[in-house]
Amino acid sequence: MKSYRKELWFKTESRRKLVNITSQVITCLRESGIKEGLVLVNAMHITSSVFINDDESGLHQDYEIWLEKLAPEKPHSYYHHNSFEDNADAHLKRTIMGREVVVAITEGALDFGPWEQIFYGEFDGKRRKRVLVKIIGE
């Protein structure tokens, strides 16, 4: 069995941002040389997510509105976690949007359903953060 590991780094200019990382994961897959197996992609921080959905700007606006309704950023004083920090909302948003995705690799390609794309979801940005890509297979 072959194994491959890479860290992808991100520093978003805004506090919250959704970044399509599909092409970067495909680059990792090509580098790995693995044709049949699994790829795991996970956020290495507890205030950001990796998830799969549609790359459609209206949907991305809907995520922003929905997440702000569930866990509004402000007022910061609303959250117990914010006695030393101001990112309680980002922890909660990350929990909702998930930590990782696993995608099957078939004949050297990501075995996606229609419209599936991999996203990095940043909820407490403006600093360097990492995503782990781990690929195993033959």
Ligand code: ZN
């Ligand atoms: Zn925190």
